[in-house]
Amino acid sequence: xxxxxxxxTINxTINxTxxxxxxxxxxxxxxxxxxxxxxxxxxxxxxxxxxVRGKDRFVVMDMAHYHYLRECELDAALAETRADLxxxxxxxxxxxxxxxxxxxxxxxxxSTYLKTLQLLEAxxxxxxxxxxxxxxxxxxxxxxxxNLSYRITLELLIQDQQIIPVNxxxxxAVY
Numbered sequence: 540x541x542x543x544x545x546x547x548t549i550n551x552t553i554n555x556t557x558x559x560x561x562x563x564x565x566x567x568x569x570x571x572x573x574x575x576x577x578x579x580x581x582x583x584x585x586x587x588x589x590x591v592r593g594k595d596r597f598v599v600m601d602m603a604h605y606h607y608l609r610e611c612e613l614d615a616a617l618a619e620t621r622a623d624l625x626x627x628x629x630x631x632x633x634x635x636x637x638x639x640x641x642x643x644x645x646x647x648x649x650s651t652y653l654k655t656l657q658l659l660e661a662x663x664x665x666x667x668x669x670x671x672x673x674x675x676x677x678x679x680x681x682x683x684x685x686n687l688s689y690r691i692t693l694e695l696l697i698q699d700q701q702i703i704p705v706n707x708x709x710x711x712a713v714y
Contacts, residue, residue: 564599566591617675624676648685655685659693 562580564587569576577599580587585604589597600608623629642649658665668683673692680692 561598562587563595564589620677621675645689648689651685652691655683655691659683 562584564576564580566589569589572579577587581599581601586598586600588595589599591597642652655668659668659670663670670681670683673680673682677692682690682692684690
């Protein structure tokens with residue numbers, strides 16, 4: 540069960556999004572007006588839809604709104620994780636076994652996974668990794684992004700020039 544503060548945050552975000560009608564920007568407007576089209580659209584709403592050939596394709600927003608939504612996403616993920624841990628919905632296996640199973644289920648991510656590890660080894664502070672410390676039950680672990688959906692949790696234990704990955708998966712599997 541989510542705590543009441545997180546539920547209020549999620550409800551406020553949903554209501555704020557529903558109350559503010561999204562403006563539309565056509566690809567042609569972007570081509571002819573450039574960034575001014577986005578700035579104008581965002582002057583009346585926190586998000587705008589970009590349509591290409593009459594089909595809604597993208598959503599744009601200012602960075603403050605993105606950061607707010609990202610915080611809400613992380614709050615919800617943390618609450619969901621805590622609920623899963625409390626309910627015993629976790630699996631215990633070695634990192635090697637988990638990685639092998641993960642890559643067998645998602646062979647299309649092998650190259651991205653390896654590049655993520657290479658970047659982590661070359662520059663752990665690179666913003667593309669979205670490296671951040673975890674807290675609570677996962678205190679002492681860190682997380683990096685493989686892509687928008689999948690994460691690696693790891694101990695930033697550098698041992699003989701190695702960083703040790705602990706877990707690989709999507710939000711539900713990792714957290």
